[in-house]
Structures are given as structure tokens and as C-alpha cells.
Amino acid sequence: MATFFGEVISVYSRAVEEDDYDNTEEENEDDVQIRREIEEKREVHVRWCQVVSKALESSENLNRIHLIIAVGHNAAGFISAHVLSAADWAQVGWVALWNERSHGSKRPDTAPLPGEPGCVLYQQDSCPSVLICQCTGYVAEDQLFQWAERVLGSVQKRGLSVTVLSDCPLAEYKSPDYMTSSGAPFLRALKTSMHVGTLPCPLLELPNIITGLPAAVLSHCQVHRIPAVLFQCFTDVIHPDSVTMETYKPILSSLSASVKLEASPSTEILQRLTRINDSQSNIYT
């Protein structure tokens, strides 16, 4: 669609494809090969450290694994500030993937560096049954399904339970009442039918939905009958901030026996996590 000013705007359509796609019917060999190569390039791989991968395969000592997946900067920040800093967590693996916005596969066999976007898995020596996956990188729409399948598939399904932490702008929360920012940030939960236990917050109301990586993980768990619960934090701050991170605190209290929480992390760590928005947003500094 062209406008008065001559620029071309792509029109959003829910119909997936405007025209009938006769062209794609007649694919030649080259097209097929290119398509296959792109698909291969976009594949998601989970890399575990050798010791852990052996333990996961045998799964003798890891009978009841609890996997905590933190998606987005707020949830990942919460994990960094309140959980990882409190005990001896070690990096045990990472998820390697390539797409237009995260070029991880330049180094497919090296883990993302600290502070670099990516998905990193952590485990505690003293309590190996809890795994944490901290995901700050972008996972494309076509990789979400595979991500969930590969990450959850690499862990023993029997006795597995999953907790997903994620965040979302308050503007996307639909409610019949007008939402003032005084109520934010707040939590909403969504659980699979196999999940039992009380929740520290209300369930997600209709017509709100979950998309992206949390949705892919929860769908996988629902279909494969893995007990899972998702906590979505609705926040009115665009950038990661410490107040939003605090809202995740009550969730992990149920795991207090195995996951030690740092109640008041040092300002230095918090500053590092929330510094992203400092330099660009203020023209006077």
C-alpha cells in the first residue's frame, strides 16, 4: 500500500497470504535445497556440559527435576540478582540458535558471554534437581516450537515440573476496568491441567492470552502432560527495573528448600542489570 507521501507500507493481514500461492507449488530443486539449508541453519540445539548430559541421560540421581525458565529481561534479571547471586550456581549448558535478530551461531560451540543475549542453563552443585534456564535472546516464531521440544525433551520427562517466568507490557493486559499504573506491576498465572498446588496470584483472566516462548513451553507441557505453571508479570516500565523483578519473589518461596533467595541483592548487581536504559534515554548525560 502506498501513501500520499509515496512510502510503501506493508499492510498487516490476518489471512497469512494475500494471493493464492500458485508459485510455491512449482518449486525447483534449487529452491528446495535453499529452503532445506535455511531450515538447518535455523535449527535449535541444546548444548549441555558433558557431566550434566550424562547425568540427564541416566537420570538416576535426577529423579524429580524442577526446571525454571526465565524469559525476558525482567525475569532473567530477577534470576541474576535474587537467585544466582545467592548460591553456587554453575553454568551447565546453553541453547544455540540462529535467526535474523540473534546471530548466536557464529560460535555454535561457545556459550553466550555474560551480558550477551542468549539462553543459558544453570545448575547448583548442592541441589542438582533444580535447573534454571535464563533466556534473554530473541527466539523467532518458527523456532519457538522446536525450542520447547528440544529443551524440555533433553530433560527426563518423568517427574519433571516446569515454572516459567515472563513479563509483558501493562498495555497488553485487557480488563473491563480501566487499568491505572498504580496497580502495576502485578502477576497472573496460567497452569497446565497436571499442575497441583496453590498459586500466589490470580489466574489469567479471559480474553488475555500468552504468546511467544512462554506459550510454546506451556503448550508443550499441556500436550505432554508435564505439570507446569507460567507467571506473567504485567509491568508499566519498558526497561528492566528492580520493582518489577521484586514481583517474582513470592513464586520461588515454594521452592525455598532447594532455591535460596537473596532478599536484598546488592545495588551494584541491580545497577548493572538496569543500566541498559540509562545512556540512550537521557540526552543530558
Add this chain to the structure above:
Amino acid sequence: MFVSTEDTLPSFKGFTLIMPAVSVGNVGQLAADLLISTLSMPRAGHFHTDCLIPMAGSNPYVAAAEEAGQPSTNAEVYSRSDLKLAVLQIRTPVLQTKIKSFRKLLVSWIKSSAFSRTVLLSSSQAYQRDDQQLQGTALRYLLSPSLEEQVGEALRQLGWTQLERVSAFPGISDSEQRLYIPGGGITKGLYMDCCTEHLPMAVVLLFCSEGDNVPDAFALCNHLNDWLILVEKPAQGPAPWRIPPSWRLLFGSGIPPLLF
């Protein structure tokens, strides 16, 4: 891949399958919602596939979140064996690169489940109609050859209009006539697949534009009900379709009271 909610696989042998195409205005999906909600159809399972964009939410047909029980995913099958009816609801768009594999998956599932017929609810861009399509009703149908033999006459008696073929080059009198469903998503492809596989398929579609497509969904449901008689039609007035609670707040959240 169909994953049953129960431990045993339900039998869909001889069932009628109704499914939407993700198409312009989401009319087919809205109509499927109306059918599931009105007929209070229980969920039979998930249609778990990598061809659709993931999505999760509370049960869309139960108003209170506490009673919702199971979460819903991007594609689910609802069925009622007393009506011999199954509805596949699709809630997210098909990934552009996976359109072909999605069609293949659907065809193989339809085949293996032994549905007696498949009804594809769809829509097409209203602005792309040609002169002959502009007149009269906005509803059209298409039948695959194997279903044409069974119900073709019945539909003609109901006064239904078949989707016209349009010329590939308008204005040139002897140009090739072809099937053209702009904005119909997988409609044309799936219909063609079913024709070649000799599967009984009917496409019921509506010309519409993006906007508030709730009235279009009612129109499509009423039209379908004329043929399949899924809901008892009262002597006067329209059939009593029940709007699911998930249609609330279609136009956003509440407005600030201080505005007034």
C-alpha cells in the same frame, strides 16, 4: 499431530469435521467458536504442530478463570459423538514457510480419522470480487468431486451459490477461468489437496473485509445451519448462537472514568 485429552484415542469414524481457514477477518475461526460454544462441545484433544505460531490462554468457553481447568492452545479438537460432529479450532496464523506441511498434516489426519466429510469455513476479500460476484448474496460454496455426488443437489435446492471461477486476465473474453480465493489463507490449497486425494470436502465462504467481523461469523453460521441443521432454528428470528466469554473486550480494555 493429534494428541488426545484422554488416555484412549477417540474415534471420529463417520463424523463431520468442521474447521476454519485462517482467512480475512478471521470469520471461519469466529464461526467455529460460535459452534463450539453453542453446542457446548467438550475438548477431545490438541492438534499439536510446529506449523502454527504458539499461543496459550485460559479455557475460552468458560467465563470464570478458576473453573477454566485446562489451558487452551493454538489448535484444539472439540467433539460430540451424539451429533457425530468434530470441530477443529485454529487460533493462530500458519507459519509462512510451513503452509504446505500444514496442509499435508491436515489431509493425513482427515484421512486417518475417517471423517465422513470435512467442512472448511473460510472467507475471501470482498474488494476483490468481480462484477458477477458483486450481485446477490456474499456467501459461496465449493464441493470436492466426491462430495458433489452426495450433496450437490441438496445445496442447489437450498439456493446456495457456487463460487464462480474468475478469468485470469479480466477483459479478455477467452482467457483461462480459474479458482481464485484472495485472503483465504490455505482454503484453495487444502481444497485442491482434498480434490486430488478424493476426500469429501465442502468449502463454505463469505466475502468480507477486515473490521468487526462478528456479524459475518453469525451470517456464516446461519448459512451453514441451513444445510447441516446443527442448532434447532426457532420459527421466528435467528438461531440462538451463544457468544463465548472469550469475545469480551474485543475493542480493548475499559476506558478511564475521568474522561467524562
